[in-house]
Structure formats: structure tokens, C-alpha cells
Amino acid sequence: MRVSQYKIINELCGSILEAYRIIEDTKNYDLLGDCIDALSIIAESIENEDCPKFESTLIDMTELLPDNAANGANMPRLVLLAEKLQKLAKKELKYRLRVLFVAELSSKWDSMESVYEAFKKRDDVDIDVVLEPIFRAVNMPDGTVNSEIIYEDWLTPLGILNIPYAAYNIEAIKPDITFISQPYESVTIPMFWPENIAKYSKLVYVPYFMSHTLQPYEVMAGALLLPAEQIAWKVLCQSNKMFEYFKEYSQSKGTNVIVSGLPKWDHILKLSKESIPCPADWKIKLKGKKVILLNTHFTLDFKSISDMDEMSIFKYVENRKELALIWRPHPMTDSIYKVYKKDKYRDYLELKEYVKNSQNIVLDENRSYDESFVWSDALMDSRSSLITQYALLRKPVFIMNSYGCEEFEERNLDVASEGLFDFNDLYVAHNDDERVKLLDDFILDKLPEIDWDKMIDKYYKMSSSGIGIGVTGYIIKAFMNEV
Numbered sequence: 001m002r003v004s005q006y007k008i009i010n011e012l013c014g015s016i017l018e019a020y021r022i023i024e025d026t027k028n029y030d031l032l033g034d035c036i037d038a039l040s041i042i043a044e045s046i047e048n049e050d051c052p053k054f055e056s057t058l059i060d061m062t063e064l065l066p067d068n069a070a071n072g073a074n075m076p077r078l079v080l081l082a083e084k085l086q087k088l089a090k091k092e093l094k095y096r097l098r099v100l101f102v103a104e105l106s107s108k109w110d111s112m113e114s115v116y117e118a119f120k121k122r123d124d125v126d127i128d129v130v131l132e133p134i135f136r137a138v139n140m141p142d143g144t145v146n147s148e149i150i151y152e153d154w155l156t157p158l159g160i161l162n163i164p165y166a167a168y169n170i171e172a173i174k175p176d177i178t179f180i181s182q183p184y185e186s187v188t189i190p191m192f193w194p195e196n197i198a199k200y201s202k203l204v205y206v207p208y209f210m211s212h213t214l215q216p217y218e219v220m221a222g223a224l225l226l227p228a229e230q231i232a233w234k235v236l237c238q239s240n241k242m243f244e245y246f247k248e249y250s251q252s253k254g255t256n257v258i259v260s261g262l263p264k265w266d267h268i269l270k271l272s273k274e275s276i277p278c279p280a281d282w283k284i285k286l287k288g289k290k291v292i293l294l295n296t297h298f299t300l301d302f303k304s305i306s307d308m309d310e311m312s313i314f315k316y317v318e319n320r321k322e323l324a325l326i327w328r329p330h331p332m333t334d335s336i337y338k339v340y341k342k343d344k345y346r347d348y349l350e351l352k353e354y355v356k357n358s359q360n361i362v363l364d365e366n367r368s369y370d371e372s373f374v375w376s377d378a379l380m381d382s383r384s385s386l387i388t389q390y391a392l393l394r395k396p397v398f399i400m401n402s403y404g405c406e407e408f409e410e411r412n413l414d415v416a417s418e419g420l421f422d423f424n425d426l427y428v429a430h431n432d433d434e435r436v437k438l439l440d441d442f443i444l445d446k447l448p449e450i451d452w453d454k455m456i457d458k459y460y461k462m463s464s465s466g467i468g469i470g471v472t473g474y475i476i477k478a479f480m481n482e483v
Contacts, residue, residue: 006095106367114266114468183228209385261462293376
């Protein structure tokens, strides 16, 4: 039975016991009619349940009722049966939680994967997974609208049964708990907006990224004012330091926040070459070489798609035969070109073709970063959230064109997020000469050592605790306490 039904039965059992005690004390049998109705409701609710002791006790109580109005001789016996029924309700009746996971882009499933797996192992939970579409639309100067919709079933190949979003009626099903990882309403449809989900379900927001240091105040405050964080019943949080920002900036002042660590760390820590085979078309290009993963991200103002000069990096790698490169453009890059930079889309396609024809560069367009993370020896990035994920592997991270406090000072912006994750704890290059020096040192094994144990303890304190399992236990306990 559903939790709501389980709750009603337990409440009715308590009310019947209370009524019988009142009747026994006052000899006023007016409440018997209500008790008979309550017993009938309970009987109908357990028709398909396996609870023989509870059902037998219910029958005994029902059979004794007709004599009570006459002389009340059976009231002591009924009180004892009601006490027994109340205990059996908690002991023998079994409830099942209905939990919904809203999946979107395949590259973000890692944010909820370990929570999903923990719920799946329980025998008291029914799980629905619904795939939501992601879209972008932009009004162009000529009055036209460029748009791109991403809706692809990547769940079925993973063995995850899923329901098309158009076939799921959240108002009718009313899942007990719903997990989302996409906080931005602008890229999805209204049925998946937090305020609409929260009408019918306890909403849990699971961030798909780890926040890092040097966000300007306006960005940090804005991020913590997203509807997902304000409306959600529970919000998962990466650290105690991040919790401080929730308390300072969010409307809820952190009252709905769980300092749990991020479930996506579970996914990263289980990656290995044994579990993630090297793609066949990568093997020849990567074999015997030190491999760098290049992650590129579109710029936020869309004045340019990439925040790094890929071609100059490609040329450097091609001239160093001891190196190989995996290029992984941001998963939304293709869509961003189609929507914001149609005139440059052909250039992007030509760049990808160039990589495919290279002798020591491969293009990663896989649904997740798993292969790139496992088969690379270092990451080259600028400022994306992939940096904080990759560092968990204890591999070198080269941060290019990094920005810092000086940039915010020039723009009269306050730095609002000190202490979340400081890029300066990794390898930073502010110009081309520093970048080349880092790469040369990497090739020659001359990079300064990083105290990875200290870094893990500083930024990923809960990463070794099995976050998905812990979150699942906490959420269920919190839910049952409230219902």
C-alpha cells in the first residue's frame, strides 16, 4: 500500500482505541457508529494486503461490536483488541514508497545515479524514471526564433526502464518523493518546474555540479535563489562551507538543506579501467602516450563558443608525439551553436573533423565523461565544474586562462564564495608561456607535488562515505517522520 494509505490506517487504529477507552469510561455508546465506519474503511484498505494477524484481529473486533450497544459487556475485550490492532498496524502492515527520478541529459545522470541505485535495492520502494526534454530558444534580431530540443532515450541501453514524459501524470500518481537535478526552468517544460512538482510530491534537488571559489556575489546569490533551492523539500549540499552560503543568501536560510556531499562523487570514485573499456577507435591514438583531457565550454555571453583556443592546443599536441589528447566539448556545444551561432556551426563541424583526422587526438562525444576520465592522465580546462569532479581522481588539473579576484575587482564585483574550491590548489596557467611550461613539466614528470589527501579532506570530506546510500536512508527517515 502507499504510504498515505498506511498513515490513514494507523491514524484510524489510534482513533478507534481512543474512542473505545472513552466509551468504556463514560458508557456513552454514541461513538460506536464512527468506530464501525472506521473498521469498514480499514477492512476495504487491506483487501489486497498480506496481513493475517491484523485481519484476524479486525474481524474479531467487528464481530464483538453488535453486543456493545446493548450492555457494554465486551468493551474491556474491545479495548484490548484495539490495542493489539494498533500494534499490528505498525508491525504487520507494509507500505511502499513511490519515488520519481526526473532524468534529463545523459551526462548528468551521474548526479543521481547512486541515490537511484540505493533506492532500487530496497524492497519497500517502487521507482519511476521519467525522461524530460531539454531545450533552448533565443529570439534573433530579425524576429525569428532559433530553438533546439534534446530528447533522446539513453536510459534503456543502461537497463533503466523509463516513462516518456508525455505519458506520466504526476497529478494522478502523486509520487511520495521526486528527485531532480536540473534547476533551470528556462531549459525545460512547465510540468518539471519545481513549483509544479512540489504540488504533488516531496521535491529533492540534487545538484549536478560542485560549486567552486571565485563566483561574484551577483552570481552566487542568484544561484542560491533558484526556485529549485527555494521550493524543494530537501536540497543536497556539498559541504559545510556551502551550507554557510545557503544560510546567508537563500530565502529559506538553509532550513531545507542537507549537508550530505554530492552523490555524483560516488560515480566518479568507482570509475576504473577495469570497468570502463577504452573505446576501440581511441586505442591506437592513445597507446603509449601521456593523455590529456581537454574540456571546452561555451562562454556565458555566447560571443564565442569556446573559452579556449582549441586549435593552438591541437597544434601543440600534434607536435609532441609523446602526448595524446582527448577533446571533450561541453555536451550542449552543438545545441548552443545551432541556437546562438548558426553562422559559426560549420566552423565547429570542421574543427571536429580536423580532430578525427589527427594522429594523436580523439573526439569524445560519448554520453558521459567516464571514458575520458579513466583513460586520461590529466585534465586541461578553464573554469568549468568538470575541474572539481576530475580532481577527485587525484590526477593533475591544468587550469588555463583562469580568472581571479583581480577580474572581479576590475568589474566592481564582490567575491562571494571563498573557500568552496580554490583553483589555485591545482596547476594554473595565466598565459601561453605558463601553459607550455606546465605541459612540458607534465611530460617530464616535473610537476610540483600536490597533497591529494589534504585536498580531498578539504573539499570532499564526505566522499568516502557512500553518499547515495546515506542520502537514501536520511530521505526515507525524514519523509516517514513527516507523514
